[in-house]
Amino acid sequence: MPVALDDRDRELLSGQAGDGAAFAMRLVVRAAKALGADRLIPITRAHVDSCLDHGQASIDFVRRLVDGDAQVAVPTTLNVGAVDLLHPELWRGDEATATRGRSLMEAYRALGCRPTFTCAPYQLSDVRPALGEQVAWAESNAIAFCNSVIGARTERYGDFIDVACAIAGRVPDAGLHRTDGRRAVLVLRLAADVPGSLRDADVLYPVLGIVLGRRAGSRVAALDGLPPNLGEDRLKSICAAAASSGAVAMFHVVGSTPEAPTLADALQDGEAEMAEIGLAELWAARDALSESRAAAGTPIGAVSLGTPHASLTELAAIADELDGERAAAGVELLVSTGRDVLAAAEAAGIAQRLLDAGTELLVDTCSYLGPILRPSPLPTMTNSAKWAYYAPGNIGARVVFGSLRECVRSAVTGTVWRDAGLWGER
Amino acid sequence: MLREPLSLWGGLDPGTGELIDAHHSQRGAQLAGRVLVMPAARGSSSSSSVLAEAARAGNAPAAILIGEPDLILAIGAAVADELYGERIPILVLAPGDLAAIRDGVRVSVAEDGEVTLG
Numbered sequence: 001m002p003v004a005l006d007d008r009d010r011e012l013l014s015g016q017a018g019d020g021a022a023f024a025m026r027l028v029v030r031a032a033k034a035l036g037a038d039r040l041i042p043i044t045r046a047h048v049d050s051c052l053d054h055g056q057a058s059i060d061f062v063r064r065l066v067d068g069d070a071q072v073a074v075p076t077t078l079n080v081g082a083v084d085l086l087h088p089e090l091w092r093g094d095e096a097t098a099t100r101g102r103s104l105m106e107a108y109r110a111l112g113c114r115p116t117f118t119c120a121p122y123q124l125s126d127v128r129p130a131l132g133e134q135v136a137w138a139e140s141n142a143i144a145f146c147n148s149v150i151g152a153r154t155e156r157y158g159d160f161i162d163v164a165c166a167i168a169g170r171v172p173d174a175g176l177h178r179t180d181g182r183r184a185v186l187v188l189r190l191a192a193d194v195p196g197s198l199r200d201a202d203v204l205y206p207v208l209g210i211v212l213g214r215r216a217g218s219r220v221a222a223l224d225g226l227p228p229n230l231g232e233d234r235l236k237s238i239c240a241a242a243a244s245s246g247a248v249a250m251f252h253v254v255g256s257t258p259e260a261p262t263l264a265d266a267l268q269d270g271e272a273e274m275a276e277i278g279l280a281e282l283w284a285a286r287d288a289l290s291e292s293r294a295a296a297g298t299p300i301g302a303v304s305l306g307t308p309h310a311s312l313t314e315l316a317a318i319a320d321e322l323d324g325e326r327a328a329a330g331v332e333l334l335v336s337t338g339r340d341v342l343a344a345a346e347a348a349g350i351a352q353r354l355l356d357a358g359t360e361l362l363v364d365t366c367s368y369l370g371p372i373l374r375p376s377p378l379p380t381m382t383n384s385a386k387w388a389y390y391a392p393g394n395i396g397a398r399v400v401f402g403s404l405r406e407c408v409r410s411a412v413t414g415t416v417w418r419d420a421g422l423w424g425e426r
Numbered sequence: 427m428l429r430e431p432l433s434l435w436g437g438l439d440p441g442t443g444e445l446i447d448a449h450h451s452q453r454g455a456q457l458a459g460r461v462l463v464m465p466a467a468r469g470s471s472s473s474s475s476v477l478a479e480a481a482r483a484g485n486a487p488a489a490i491l492i493g494e495p496d497l498i499l500a501i502g503a504a505v506a507d508e509l510y511g512e513r514i515p516i517l518v519l520a521p522g523d524l525a526a527i528r529d530g531v532r533v534s535v536a537e538d539g540e541v542t543l544g
Binding site: 138 | 440467470475
């Protein structure tokens with residue numbers, strides 16, 4: 001199918017606006033063809049993930065754009081990079097890798113992007129899109145959050161195409177940009193054996209997200225029967241997990257997300273496959289996030305929280321849970337957050353409470369992306385299903401998954417602490 | 427042949443071509459130079475970069491046969507072509523055709539996208 005282009009699109013393609021813009025526009029047209037779109041539509045914002053270093057190809061790509069005089073055409077935020085520019089002392093890797101990571105982050109600033117360096121741009125009120133706004137977001141958890149929780153519209157954009165759309169100011173008119181692409185085709189309900197106390201526990205949501213990703217794959221699903229008005233931190237943990245175990249770019253939570261006040265709204269009055277998620281499946285998904293011997297009393301080397309980047313509310317919850325206690329000797333307690341959220345936490349006195357408890361605060365990057373945690377033969381505990389999913393492959397970490405309280409108590413005692421009864425079992 | 431979907435980011439080491447996803451049942455498999463057959467892609471939006479970097483390092487799959495279209499892989503392949511002239515054909519096959527492919531068989535992808543086995 002040919003892609004209809006307007007005069008400005010053709011001008012960009014022809015190189016009149018520079019080689020960088022022409023390169024970007026070629027990628028947008030290729031994306032339109034891959035998605036089967038017959039036209040492009042304008043966007044108002046972008047969030048770019050390409051600033052994380054994956055090797056020389058990352059540099060070669062951005063150099064093409066910078067040398068070709070490209071600039072983003074819409075307000076654009078940046079995802080995490082390889083290094084913490086504000087706390088360079090937290091890097092334990094070699095200098096050459098850090099330098100390449102830093103120069104990539106700088107190159108994206110040179111394209112006109114705002115140096116937010118966070119995987120949770122939805123926590124920044126001044127860049128957050130509105131319901132129905134057409135945007136181009138990358139970063140799998142942010143894509144799912146943008147579509148599902150905000151109701152702004154983005155396809156599942158990845159590296160390269162994210163900044164290409166930002167430079168072109170255009171996206172293919174396809175998929176989740178279109179109302180019909182946002183219809184739930186699968187309905188998942190928690191079975192009656194899932195106790196009410198677990199439905200009210202934060203720890204359920206990342207595990208539910210893992211199951212959602214497995215069941216839905218790339219389909220739009222609706223979760224029904226959950227407590228109404230779920231908070232953004234719980235929804236964030238579903239997003240991150242579902243986009244790790246599956247290719248989930250959008251889901252509805254009936255009674256919580258803006259396009260699903262009722263199940264009929266999520267289905268756009270159409271038909272859908274119906275299925276249940278039982279307690280045994282949740283237990284199995286939870287257990288798969290930890291290494292086999294993760295019982296209470298197992299010694300740990302570190303606790304990593306804040307994947308995706310901790311919100312101000314989550315930072316306060318960690319400080320409250322610590323309640324003046326410190327991490328045990330030999331246990332590294334690290335919390336990742338965005339630099340803008342850290343500034344707010346500093347202003348509110350929360351950051352100081354965390355630092356006083358021996359917490360390391362990491363910004364601009366994440367602890368599973370590179371050599372940041374102290375090398376240790378002992379497992380790292382986390383409340384993030386995404387961290388549990390990727391850290392073994394990325395940094396060779398051994399992982400124990402638990403609730404926020406379990407993580408913080410374990411950090412204080414130095415061994416895995418379990419909240420008996422949390423999961424309604426054993 | 428991958429039995430389960432794979433995210434290339436966190437799943438493929440571009441420096442070696444090895445499958446490194448600890449949650450994947452085929453961890454340790456070599457993907458470089460092979461025709462990668464999988465039901466679907468999954469996970470991270472960084473997979474475009476990993477595919478382009480693998481292509482630069484000579485460790486990309488020779489072609490990808492997949493059960494559903496995936497923009498993130500398509501763009502990774504497009505950038506590998508633009509930057510390095512490395513072509514990684516990505517073809518979307520019907521589920522029946524995908525299931526007909528057996529591990530270890532020789533697969534040819536023609537310029538027009540026709541896939542032949544044996």
